[in-house]
Amino acid sequence: MTDSDYESKRSDLSPTHVVKSNDPSPSQLSEAAAWEVIGRPVDLYSERELQGVLFGELALPPTPDMATDTPSLRTLGIERPHPFLTHLLAYRDARGAAGDLG
Secondary structure, eight states: OOHHHHHHHHHHTOHHHHHHSSSOOHHHHHHHHHHHHHTSOOOTTOHHHHHIIIIIISOOOOOGGGOOSHHHHHHHHHHSOOHHHHHHHHHHHHHHHTTOOO
16 A cells, blocks of 8 residues: 555544444444544554554553564553553454454
8 A cells, every 4th residue: 555545545534534434344443543542543554653653652661672563562552551552452453353454
């Protein structure tokens, strides 16, 4: 997915749009909730963006190697629960269950 494709997706799936959709998917709801916690959309699979949010903006303790893979984030969520992490992991679970991994 190119940057312009992703930017288009961001505008199509803004939290306001998702809430107004007739039947949003669990992944859309989780994505919108995660975005609402931090006040803006981010790519929930982008290591660079997640590192900035998690370890910069939210000041969570860095995972080993600043990893943002799902197992590392699950461990972080147990050690330092945060609403953004909860929604991020729910999004990834929903996307994985749907067979759609970004």
